[in-house]
Structure formats: structure tokens, C-alpha cells
Amino acid sequence: MRISTGQMFQQNTNSILNKQSATNTIMAQIDSGKKVNTAGDDPVAAIGIDNLKQKNTLIDQFVKNIDYATSHIQQAESQLGQADTLVGSMKESVLRGINGSMTSAERQVIADDMRQSLEQLMSIANTKDESGNYIFAGNKTNNAPFAFDNNGDVVYSGDSGIRKSNVAAGVQVNTNVPGDAAFMNAPNAMGDYGVNYSSTQQGDFVVSSAKITDSTTYTPGSYSFSFADDGAGGLNISVTDSAVPPVTTVTAFDASVPVSVNGIEVKVDGEPQAGDSFSINEVAEVSIFDTFSKAIALFESGDDAQTPAGQSELAQLLNNIDSGVNQMSQQRSLTGNSLKVLQQYSDNHTDEKLINTSALSKLEDLDFASAITEFEKQQLALSAASSLFSKVSSTSLFDYI
Helix, strand or coil, X not given: CCCCHHHHHHHHHHHHHHHHHHHHHHHHHHHHCECCXXXXXXXXXXXXHHHHHHHHHHHHHHHHHHHHHXXXXXXXXXXXXXXXXXXXHHHHHHHHHHCCCCCHHHHHHHHHHHHHHHHHHHHHHCCECCCCCECCCCCCCCCCCEEECCCCCEEECCCCCCCEEEEECCXXXXXXXXXXXXXXXXXXXXXXXXXXXXXCCCCEEEEEEEEECCCCCCCCCCEEEEEEECCCCCEEEEEEECCCCCCEEEEECCCCCCEEECCEEEEEEEECCCCCEEEEEECCEECHHHHHHHHHHHHHCCCHHHCHHHHHHHHHHHHHHHHHHHHXXXXXXHHHHHHHHHHHHHHHHHHHHHHHHHHHHHXXXXXXXXXXXXXXXXXXXXXXXXXXXXXHHCCCHHHHC
């Protein structure tokens, strides 16, 4: 078989180019420290590497979301803790103000101190985060959620929006506590109604509960209750509804039995007297701000806090303070649970990324000892091929004539 000079040159050139390409590939691997730099190096491994890198990128985003959520939830938890401590101090002030030995001037001092604490509580409720957003405003984060209106009552202008953060595939965690849930919507300690005591009250009694017990016969509206002598040493209680015309129901009063009317049960504890009265209005939820505002107003009104009506109202306010404290504590507990969940997912992501990184290393990291050995082999082969080609290409027939 004859081999032409052109074929010989082409074969040797191709051999040298192949060995140069192999050498360059190994040099690129040594430079990068990776044995798979392009999909052409190892198509199967390249797919696995790409998938693992995508997973790690997603994990990095989840971790950033967790850091963001943790920061905001920790701030909310801290502020609720401060509010809880402050409210506890204000409750102690209310208990001091109930003391019958105090003068009006001393109760005014308590009221002044409580008003300052109320403003501090308002400041806590209007806390901003590092970006200047109000943390207890729901989704309306640009405006202060709490403010005093013209009547001195605290109004909430935020909403009940819950902001969420994706912390894992298909998993979201709340990153805020709406202000109404924390400070405004505490369950009424008495049930479904609030009580207004008459300033002419003489008896020592309180309404301990006023609840809707039968929705089928329940008639919404306000109700007035009055006590009268039954002529036999006992009392009758008259209940008048707000219908037009009003309907009055009269029954014998027994402190051990709730008064039932139109699907509502009202429990009266103590010893009312003939001529005493009170009214109830629908109040399903109470605000911790309004509860303290009413206590402050009562302490500021001379000796009203020492009257039977004042004492009864303070008993109701203390129950609502406890309800407000429980509400804040519940929201704080939710933030604590969220922080626990976030830490668990953070740990899971750390473990998952460690596993992915280990698998990624096995697929793409270069064995430098083997690579250098292979590099030297390729260089030697390239040098031999070049030397051989140099000798063959310089040989001719005239050398043998």
C-alpha cells in the first residue's frame, strides 16, 4: 500500500493537534481546579452539576428569606415583650388606684403616670423596622397604625394583612404581627357584651358575664336591667330591650342563676339593691388602649373610682386588661413558634447544602495528582509526536541514493 507524502503530513498533523488538544484540556482543568468545565468534558456529570448548582442557588435564596423573616419576627417579639412588661406595670397601677384609702390627688398621680405609660405603649405599637416601615401595621406599612382621635380614643388605621416569606419549597412563614391582632382584638372577658354601670348604683355587685347562649332565639341590640323590691324581701329584675316599642321582661332575681333573655345569659354576682340598674351593649372584642384609657378617666374623675359603680367598672376593666395581656402573649408565642420553625428550616438548608456541595465536589473537583500525571504523559506524547514528525518530514529518497 502506498502512502503519499500528503497523507503522511496530514496524519502526523492530526496526531499532533489531538495531543495538543488533550494537553490544553488538562491545562484548563488544572487552572480551574475542575475536571468538568464544559458539557463536552462529561455530558452526564454536567447535567448533575447543573442540577446541584440550581439547588444550591435556591437554598441560598431560602436562607436569605429566612434571615429577613427572622430579623422582622425577632423585632416584633421584642416589642411585644416590652409591651407585656409595660402593661403589667400599668395593671399594678390600676390595682393601686382601687385602694379605698387613696385620695383623689393620689389617684390623679397614678392617672398621670398611666397616661405616660399609655403613650409609651402607643410608641411601641408604632415601631418601625430598619427600612422605616411600621411593623404592626399589617400591609399598610407606610403610615402610623395607631393614633389618638379627637375624643382621645386610640384608633387603628392599619389592616389585618399578614406578610409571608418563602422559606422552603411550598412552605411560607408569617413575618409580621398585625396591630389589631396584638392590641385591638382581645376577646371581651365578659363574653359578647360590655356593661355600663349607673352612677346612682348603691349595691355591691358586678356583671361577671354576658354571653349569647342560644343563637336561634338571640335578638341583637342593647338591653337595660333594673332592680326593684319584690315586696317580699327579695328583688325583681326588669330587662328592657332596644326594640321599638321596647319589650320589658320581669323575673325574680337570684344571684345563683343567670338572667336569660332573647338567647342571652347575664350573670350578676354580689348584692344589688332596689333602684340599681345597668345596661349592656354588644362588645365582642376590646382594645388594650381603650381599657387603660377608661381606667385613667375613672381615676381622673375625683372619687368616682370609690363608688360602687366605679368599683364594678374597675373589676370589668381588670378582666379586660387580663384578656389584652393574654392576647399579646398569644401573639408573642406565635412569633416564638415562627422563630423556632425558621431555625429548623435554616438548619435543614445548611445540611442540604452540605450534602449537595459534597456531591458537587465528587462530580467536578479535579484530582490534581492524576491530572498532573496525565498532563506530563500528554506533553511527552506531544513531544515524541513532534520529534517524529520532524524527522520523517525531513527524510527524502535522495537520502538513500
